[in-house]
Amino acid sequence: MAKVPDATITRLVQYLRALERMEEAGTVRTSSEELARATGVTAFQVRKDLAYFGSYGTRGVGYTVPVLRRELRQILGMGRRWRLIFVGMGRLGQALADYPILAESYELVAGFDVKPELVGQQVGPVKVRPMEELETTVREEHVDVALLAVPESQAVRVANRLVKAGVRGILNFAPVVLNLPEEVAVENVDFMAGLSRLGFFMLNPRWREEMMG
Amino acid sequence: MAKVPDATITRLVQYLRALERMEEAGTVRTSSEELARATGVTAFQVRKDLAYFGSYGTRGVGYTVPVLRRELRQILGMGRRWRLIFVGMGRLGQALADYPILAESYELVAGFDVKPELVGQQVGPVKVRPMEELETTVREEHVDVALLAVPESQAVRVANRLVKAGVRGILNFAPVVLNLPEEVAVENVDFMAGLSRLGFFMLNPRWREEMMG
Numbered sequence: 001m002a003k004v005p006d007a008t009i010t011r012l013v014q015y016l017r018a019l020e021r022m023e024e025a026g027t028v029r030t031s032s033e034e035l036a037r038a039t040g041v042t043a044f045q046v047r048k049d050l051a052y053f054g055s056y057g058t059r060g061v062g063y064t065v066p067v068l069r070r071e072l073r074q075i076l077g078m079g080r081r082w083r084l085i086f087v088g089m090g091r092l093g094q095a096l097a098d099y100p101i102l103a104e105s106y107e108l109v110a111g112f113d114v115k116p117e118l119v120g121q122q123v124g125p126v127k128v129r130p131m132e133e134l135e136t137t138v139r140e141e142h143v144d145v146a147l148l149a150v151p152e153s154q155a156v157r158v159a160n161r162l163v164k165a166g167v168r169g170i171l172n173f174a175p176v177v178l179n180l181p182e183e184v185a186v187e188n189v190d191f192m193a194g195l196s197r198l199g200f201f202m203l204n205p206r207w208r209e210e211m212m213g
Numbered sequence: 214m215a216k217v218p219d220a221t222i223t224r225l226v227q228y229l230r231a232l233e234r235m236e237e238a239g240t241v242r243t244s245s246e247e248l249a250r251a252t253g254v255t256a257f258q259v260r261k262d263l264a265y266f267g268s269y270g271t272r273g274v275g276y277t278v279p280v281l282r283r284e285l286r287q288i289l290g291m292g293r294r295w296r297l298i299f300v301g302m303g304r305l306g307q308a309l310a311d312y313p314i315l316a317e318s319y320e321l322v323a324g325f326d327v328k329p330e331l332v333g334q335q336v337g338p339v340k341v342r343p344m345e346e347l348e349t350t351v352r353e354e355h356v357d358v359a360l361l362a363v364p365e366s367q368a369v370r371v372a373n374r375l376v377k378a379g380v381r382g383i384l385n386f387a388p389v390v391l392n393l394p395e396e397v398a399v400e401n402v403d404f405m406a407g408l409s410r411l412g413f414f415m416l417n418p419r420w421r422e423e424m425m426g
Contacts, residue, residue, distance in 0.1 A: 010406060017390070198382040
């Protein structure tokens, strides 16, 4: 497999969303043009992104919706029911734990918080455990992924504990760069960065238009 | 200004974070190597990213921390005190409105929700108004940006209302593609996409290593 840009992985997720909507609507065939329209990129970009992973379309015929959907889910490791924990059960952690479509695709193991008044509470599908049980839970319940929603000042320390305990991936909501071993996957959900990018694009409104052209 | 990749804008935000930490620590000079270490990219990448916007470093001397910080803030439109509203004041909206560093950099105008029991409540620095007041607030109080944290099913409709009312940027937390006029900036904060990317990188753990190599 050739080296693909991070941005391609991001777009694969968007193509998958579009395909899911098509399948719900009963659409069987689609094209790079349709996928491009649904995700706001060019048809050339769609074909280039998919080409990294093999040839899924037929010239002049396009793509079979359920086939391409299945392939993308496999590439993205979906349908594996990764085992998740929520670390930090403040308002953000609670909003995440209670996010409806999460439980459909992932195994939600538990939440964790330092606050005694939160421990023992049920938030949507998960129960909050004390931070002292973090390592044993990760090891004994084979946790793959942690959603890290602790305060900025705690994020690095808690992430290191998670890695030592054997977590394979961290979705980090704290505005901190986590320098973790290469074998641990990290994705940052950083809405302050999103706001800063917005600032740039508001000051340069024709930017993306040019990029697409 | 040459066309820069979206990913460069994302990294500018990370460089800015690193520079802020350096300035707090009293560091006056830095290098592309140091910025690279702090943000997890190569020094070449740092120099390439900054070169899009002009030449900020001196060969063999590096960058002056406060100067580069000021330049990056300006490029990203920070320090403008954009005027923000929060649309959707459920747990996620509340977590956002109460996010401490937000009020430092932005003017927080109001929150909005359809639920009568939320209207009138004070959440951190903002008061919740009824959705009926959305358009007049945007117009009369010169709102620049909306943080959109409404349910998925409402996101497109509410986004269109915001655009019509004159909002210039939307930070979208709903897992939906918003097809808005080009003059409106949109950034998606999509943690489900982050989870899907995590899946890919957990299945292909040497991927990023190779990319960095």
